[in-house]
Amino acid sequence: MTNLEKLNTVICDTLGIKKVENIKDEMGPDEIEDWDSLAHVELVNGLEEKFKISLDVVDISRMYTIGDIKKILKKYGVEI
Template identity: 75%
Template sequence: MTNLDKLNKILRDVFNIKDNSYEKDELGPDEIEDWDSLAHVELVNNLEEIFGVSINVVDISRMYTIGDIKNILKKYGVII
């Protein structure tokens, strides 16, 4: 399983996404109904656990879209 596959699975599971909308980098909490503050915490926990990184608070607060999540992971050496 590639890192992109792992990320997509996390997004589907955390945000309860049933279609392929997680593939659109511009989507964020305004477009994904289940993306609330609790889901955001669960997202970060999953990202840190699956990818073996520790994401700092500033980066966590800058996860506005799926594209932002990918870019932040890249910053921590996760190749997407």
């Protein structure tokens, strides 16, 4: 499984997205109905578990879109 597939799995499972094809980098809480504060915590937890990383609080607070998540993961050595 590639890192992109892992990321998409976490996003789909956490944010209730049915089809991977529907995931776009510019999507955030305004576009994804299920992306609320609790889902954000679950998303962070899922990312940390899936990629075996520990995200910094500042990075967690800067996850405004799917694209932001990819950039932050890259910072932790996860190539998407």
